[in-house]
Amino acid sequence: MVVKRALAIITLLVIGYWLAVGLSQVPFGEDKMLIGQYYLDNVKDQTGAVNAVTAVVVNYRGFDTLGEVTVLFIASTGVGALLWKRKKKRTAKTEGSIVLTTGTRLLFPFVMLFGAYIFIHGHLTPGGGFPGGATVATAFLLLYLAYIAYEIPHRGFEVTEGLAGMGYVTVGLIGLAIGGYFLFDWIWQTWQFGTDNIGRLLSGGFIPIIYTIIGIKVGTELSGIIDNMVKEEVSE
């Protein structure tokens, strides 16, 4: 036991030293940008977004985001498949106290509103679809924790999730039809929508649209995962 632990600590120290030696060659706080400078110089003209991170994530590297959304979808499906039961119910016994339930009822719309704010303003403020969606899912988690009988409306949620995923691909395919490559920003490049409006809500090309789709998708997906995990099998 002691030998095992000592060996583990020694191995970790060696790996840590090795990484530190490697990182000591990297200068911090110096201008080392090769491609990054291109993004910073052109992000406003090419995408209309003020938030360079979301512009890179959705516009320049939109394919990765599609992959991430797919990963989340697979995770949700995987949890659903692993925890599949013929008949399952929530078996929680104690309702939250009256303070908790009242507080939840009061706070739920505000948390939803804030989540929507985050994913709608992805091109202007920090955040975007994934944090916004996680915030929306937090609101549903709050309901699950405070009430013993609460359940998300499954049919609606699963359909919404699928439709949102299809919406993302559809936006990309429209870009393919108009501009010649997948996830081409047709709203900005072809329509020039919001070109004189940079920094305001109605700008940013298709970033707000895609982030709204992603926000809805992530929110419903994580709520579904929560729902799968809190349920237990009931014998018939």
Added chain:
Amino acid sequence: MSALTIIGEVLVLLGTFFYFLSALGLIRMPDVYNRMQTSTKSATLGSLGVLVGVGIWALGTDYGSIAWLTKTIVIAVFLLLTNPISAHALIRAAYKSGIPLWEGSVVDKYKEHLEAEAKTEEGGEE
């Protein structure tokens, strides 16, 4: 240095002072319930002071706008609403999982209430 800057600085100072008291209470108090009592209350007040103070402080500077104050007040109201609820839930969960009161505590009305309730339930079944 305008009056708004000074007010903001004083509020932030007050807030950090209450943060310090809150951390001190966390170390000094004898049991979970007393620790929660000292830490949550003064941390909430400290956060309010710091948040609103930052908003007012920014108003006094030349880059500040009213947006700062609006945002900080929204965050402050949210904290004011959520902090007591979370403290309540934590305390209640602590009591339900059987964490004992400090040995200097003299009265536990909730336990008496629970016992009385259990007794009436037994009486009802008979």
